[in-house]
Amino acid sequence: MIDYEAIRLIWWVFIGVVAIAFAVTEGFDFGVSTLLPLLGKTDVERRIIINTIGPTWEGNQVWLILLGGAIFAIWPAVYATLFSGLYAAMLLVLFALFFRPAGFDYRSKISDPRWRNAWDWGLFVGGTLPPVLLGVLVGNLLLGLPFHLDQDLRTFYDGSFWELLSPFALLCGVVSLLASSFHGALFLKWRTEGIVHERATQALSLLAPLLLAGLAAVMLWAFIGIDRPEITQMATTEAPSNPLNKTVIAVGPGWLQHFLAYPLMMLAPILAFLGLALAWLLGRGPTTMAAFLCSSVGLASILLTVGFALFPFLLISTSDPRSSLTLWDASASxxxxxxxxxxxxxxxxxxxxxxxxxxxxxxxxxxxxxxxKDSHTLY
Structure with missing residues (x-):
């Protein structure tokens, strides 16, 4: 039998894998939707763009459902804190996602340009708002959230929606949007020909430097400008989950020191920049598959960087550091x-x-x- 400590760590890895699968697959879906009204100038061009992801977007989106379900089952305290405290933000993501099934299914049912144009902008919203808000969420995971637990381990969120929109969190949202758009442009270049292919190549030249600059700004800000908590005393990692059985203090801007203490973790941010830079370089030529794979490595490495930075924390509390949730004390049985x-x-x-x-x-x-050829069967 796998002991309690090991299975907790295994599930941290599993959920990280699901998050990476979501970022890589739904990332280009979101990016293609964001680029739809920008790269498609005619109805045919927009149908080309839509049909690159039309048959697979639903399957890609299942990774988000799986991620939410896994957190609910494995880290119920994290699920309760996030989905109650960040209720308004989660609803905004959900409402934006509503545009996607309706847009894909109904957009081409009527040939009226006004009808189709309206759904094109609906797909744009459904592909643009979620990555921004999910990026803001990641930013707030690094900054910490204002919540506390009472003696009965009930969660109380002490903040508001507007407090989530700090400058650092908004920067993370912008970088997330740039990353999905860059990833989507590579996918479009891989799956299309002609004018859409050429416009996707042009979009890469604009998005890549902005993405790399934004990512550098986020990492520099996080490494030297954000306080990191440290556990000074806690129950054994084999103990039943009780987040209050530990002592946590803020040690100042300690994210860089955390990485330097475990030098192998530095591979994650290095691979993030290297993967995205190589994707940009390769994306300028005909090697589209290699460019897309490099972009996927870059996105995966960004998430690995966030996971390594937080470890062993899952949610950091700014109002009561002792209530912070870790993979050792927030898991199910x-x-x-x-x-x-x-x-x-x-x-x-x-x-x-x-x-x-x-x-x-x-x-x-x-x-x-x-x-x-398939005008009546394709999206």
Whole structure:
């Protein structure tokens, strides 16, 4: 049997993998939707753009549902704190996502340009607002959130929606939007030909330097300008979850020291910049698949950097540091973690294999000729 400490760490890795899968797959979905009204000047061009992601966007979005479900099952205290304290922000993400199924399914049902243009901007909102808000969320995870736990371990959120919109968090939101748009532009270049292909290449030249500059600003700000808490005393990592059984203090801007204490973790931010820079370089030429893979490595490394920076914290409390949640004291029971582990080990590979098969079957360039040939069946 896997002991309690090990299974908690394993689930931290598993949920990180799901978050990376969501960022890489839904990232280009969001990016393509953001670029839709900007790169598509005619109805045919916009249909080309939409059909690059039309058959697979629903499957990609399932990673977000899986991520929320995994947090609910594995870290119920984190789920309760995030989804109650950040209720307004979560609803905004949800409302923005409503535009996506309706936009994909109804946009081409009526040929009226006003109808189609309205849904194009709806898809734009559905692809732009979620990455911004999710980026703001990541920024607030690094800054910490104002919440506390009472003696019955009930969560009380002490802040407001507007407090989430700090300059650092907004910068993270902008970088998140730039990252998804860059990733989406690479995907469009890979899946299209002709004028849309050329415009996607031009978009890369604009987005890449902004993304790298924004990412550098975020990392520099986090490393030297944000306080990091430190656990000075806690119960054994094998103990039942009780976040109040520890002592936490703020040690000042200690994020860089945290990475320097474990030098291998520095590979994550290095790979983030290297992957995105290589994607930019390769994206200027014909090697679109390699560029997209490098971009995927860059996005994955950004999330790894955030995960390593927070470890072992999951949520940092600014109003009561002792209430901060870690993977050692915010998890479900040992039995729940073990049962969920074996279910995941069995079914996750099946999901991955099926996803790979779907992309293989549906792959190919989306062209104007393909749109004309299947005008009534394509999006």
């Amino acid at each position: 040992h039995t729940t973690l073990l049962l969920s582990f074996w279910i995941t080990v069995i079914f996750l590979p099946i999901v991955l294999l099926y996803t790979r098969w779907v992309y293989k079957v549906l792959w190919g360039s989306i062209t104007e000729a393909a749109i004309a």
